[in-house]
Amino acid sequence: MIRLEALNKSYVMSEHSLHVLKDLSLEIAEGELVAIMGSSGSGKSTLLNVLGLLDRYDSGAYHLGGKLARDLSETEAAKLRNSHLGFVFQSFHLLPFKTAVENVALPLYYSGVARRKRNAMAASMLERVGLGDRLDHLPSQLSGGQKQRVAIARALVTDPKVLLADEPTGALDSQTSTEILELLLEVNAEGRTVVIVTHEPDVAARTRRVIHLADGRIGEDRRQEGG
Amino acid sequence: MSLDSWVELLERLARHPLRTALTMLAVSWGILMLVLLMAAGTGLENNVRWEFRDDAVNSIWIYGGRTSRPFEGHAVGRRVRFDNDDFASLAEVPAVDKLTGRFYPRGDTTVSYDGRKGSFNIRATHPDHKYVEGTLIVAGRFIDELDLKERRKVAVIGQEVVKFLFEGIDPIGEWLNVGGVNYQIIGIFEDVGGPGEMRQIYLPITTGQLVYGGGERIDQLMFTVDPDMTIDESERLTEQVRGQIARHHHFDPSDRRAMRVRNNVERFGEIQAIFGWIRAFIWIVGVGTVLAGVVGVSNILLVSVQERTSEIGLRKAVGATPSSLIGMVMQEAIVLTSVAGYGGVVVGVGLVEVVRRYVPENDYIRDPQADLGVVIGAVALLVALGTLAGLFPALRAANIDPITALREE
Numbered sequence A: 001m002i003r004l005e006a007l008n009k010s011y012v013m014s015e016h017s018l019h020v021l022k023d024l025s026l027e028i029a030e031g032e033l034v035a036i037m038g039s040s041g042s043g044k045s046t047l048l049n050v051l052g053l054l055d056r057y058d059s060g061a062y063h064l065g066g067k068l069a070r071d072l073s074e075t076e077a078a079k080l081r082n083s084h085l086g087f088v089f090q091s092f093h094l095l096p097f098k099t100a101v102e103n104v105a106l107p108l109y110y111s112g113v114a115r116r117k118r119n120a121m122a123a124s125m126l127e128r129v130g131l132g133d134r135l136d137h138l139p140s141q142l143s144g145g146q147k148q149r150v151a152i153a154r155a156l157v158t159d160p161k162v163l164l165a166d167e168p169t170g171a172l173d174s175q176t177s178t179e180i181l182e183l184l185l186e187v188n189a190e191g192r193t194v195v196i197v198t199h200e201p202d203v204a205a206r207t208r209r210v211i212h213l214a215d216g217r218i219g220e221d222r223r224q225e226g227g
Numbered sequence B: 001m002s003l004d005s006w007v008e009l010l011e012r013l014a015r016h017p018l019r020t021a022l023t024m025l026a027v028s029w030g031i032l033m034l035v036l037l038m039a040a041g042t043g044l045e046n047n048v049r050w051e052f053r054d055d056a057v058n059s060i061w062i063y064g065g066r067t068s069r070p071f072e073g074h075a076v077g078r079r080v081r082f083d084n085d086d087f088a089s090l091a092e093v094p095a096v097d098k099l100t101g102r103f104y105p106r107g108d109t110t111v112s113y114d115g116r117k118g119s120f121n122i123r124a125t126h127p128d129h130k131y132v133e134g135t136l137i138v139a140g141r142f143i144d145e146l147d148l149k150e151r152r153k154v155a156v157i158g159q160e161v162v163k164f165l166f167e168g169i170d171p172i173g174e175w176l177n178v179g180g181v182n183y184q185i186i187g188i189f190e191d192v193g194g195p196g197e198m199r200q201i202y203l204p205i206t207t208g209q210l211v212y213g214g215g216e217r218i219d220q221l222m223f224t225v226d227p228d229m230t231i232d233e234s235e236r237l238t239e240q241v242r243g244q245i246a247r248h249h250h251f252d253p254s255d256r257r258a259m260r261v262r263n264n265v266e267r268f269g270e271i272q273a274i275f276g277w278i279r280a281f282i283w284i285v286g287v288g289t290v291l292a293g294v295v296g297v298s299n300i301l302l303v304s305v306q307e308r309t310s311e312i313g314l315r316k317a318v319g320a321t322p323s324s325l326i327g328m329v330m331q332e333a334i335v336l337t338s339v340a341g342y343g344g345v346v347v348g349v350g351l352v353e354v355v356r357r358y359v360p361e362n363d364y365i366r367d368p369q370a371d372l373g374v375v376i377g378a379v380a381l382l383v384a385l386g387t388l389a390g391l392f393p394a395l396r397a398a399n400i401d402p403i404t405a406l407r408e409e
């Protein structure tokens, strides 16, 4: 599903450039559940952004489902993000003026699904994440855990093959974190590839593969009995 | 644009009602000003045209005066009186189109018919007079060459004369007494110049000269020229005519007092030129105001894109293509400018209509009008400019880097 070959990425700033990902090679198969760990600044988010086609890389190769990322136009990348990828962020990134249903329906707007149909799809997705009674709530009327559920529902609503989560529980208490983690495990159990960036060993412990990044390189790639 | 995008747009505009209203107001105001300025401009112009309505605007009128310079041994202060020879010599000039003299009968010119008396103006003229003065024959005919040749005692009378003397009678064929001489009425006329011009009675000039002791005398000469004649050409023609008259009457052609000229070509041309400038001014001011509104729209959209950086970043992350984001901003720009522009036109045209209906006739503005074709052109231009105004913010939106946008929180 995901294949990186000797991938390099630097941030070029006015005076110097910062080499963030260094000769990174990595393969993630369809249906895998992977945790990415590492100290702050080690390049985890950068890696996830490259995987999510939100950012470009300098050299090497990234194949997503058989397609070379470099060959994609901006429009093609946008369409792939829409149909193949789902994102979950630490700070949720819900649109404050849209209700839960409307937030979840947003990706469907860009895949051209009619309003009524996409609202119905969004509502059933919200029900699946346990928010069937919060459909018309604004984000400001939801708790942190509920907001993250809405975000997960939004990531799943286009039925993507890959879910990318950058510290999805970073802003939540441990009780809520566990609930969100359970939800992500369920998503993986449906057969989707799930990649979670996390600082929490508890979270990593529940996955079957843990990749440690250190200074832009893979320090350790460990498979374990998870779940 | 899908129906959905319209719903999204309306929701977005409704989120900032005050900002939306003020932005649109700026554009509407610009168009409104353009419409009102244009209406005022045409009103002024129509008024001046109306002032000129009476006489052919392509006519030149000349009057005899008194010499103010000695010439060939003649003393100063001599009167210059045109005569039939002057008429004949002007008739030879190719650039002179319709030519007529006018002789004002002297002495008793009391007009009477069947015991009723009135005081009217008598003009003895050539047949072409009707073209120069804008005389419209409504019954019978005007004076013709045969009348002149046979010095017939015939008269053409204005509607006011008919009203005053011929209540309930058809005047054609009746005999009108002017200062003791009877004239048979051959025609009735109207004149756009108004009631004053319709109090006139026209006689053949030869008859007038004979009956009222004019001899060969002509008081003034008037002629029309090609309507396309330029001011310069009309001035050259005037000088040529002045030269001919001066030769005949022995005065210095540079003596401006010896012969006076009213060159309507020049007067009208100058006024036309002034209106050209006024129109240009209106356009500069109006288009400037419209442009200010368009720049306002562009600014507001830039601010709004700026404000929505993180929203746009998220939209990109969930699959918004660059073109869909460009479309989103452009749609907003076009809708704002076209709706606001249309509103401005409607209010402007409405106001002009109110003025037309309720403001009484006055000396400054007549029949104000906003040329609808021009207004529609202006709105089309506005929408084009609105598109242009949206382009910059739209590209800004499309170029937002989702990662940076999502990091900002």
Ligand SMILES: Nc1ncnc2c1ncn2[C@@H]1O[C@H](COP(=O)(O)OP(=O)(O)OP(=O)(O)O)[C@@H](O)[C@H]1O
Pocket: A011, A012, A013, A018, A020, A038, A039, A040, A041, A042, A043, A044, A045, A046, A047
């Ligand atoms: N847009 C950018 N421009 C310049 N440098 C950047 C940019 N984004 C990230 N960096 C730098 O790249 C390095 C890796 O950043 P990244 O966000 O990937 O780290 P991370 O592993 O996610 O850290 P954290 O655990 O704190 O989220 C950091 O040193 C960061 O300062």
Ligand SMILES: [Mg+2]
Pocket: A044, A045, A046, A166
């Ligand atoms: Mg990070």
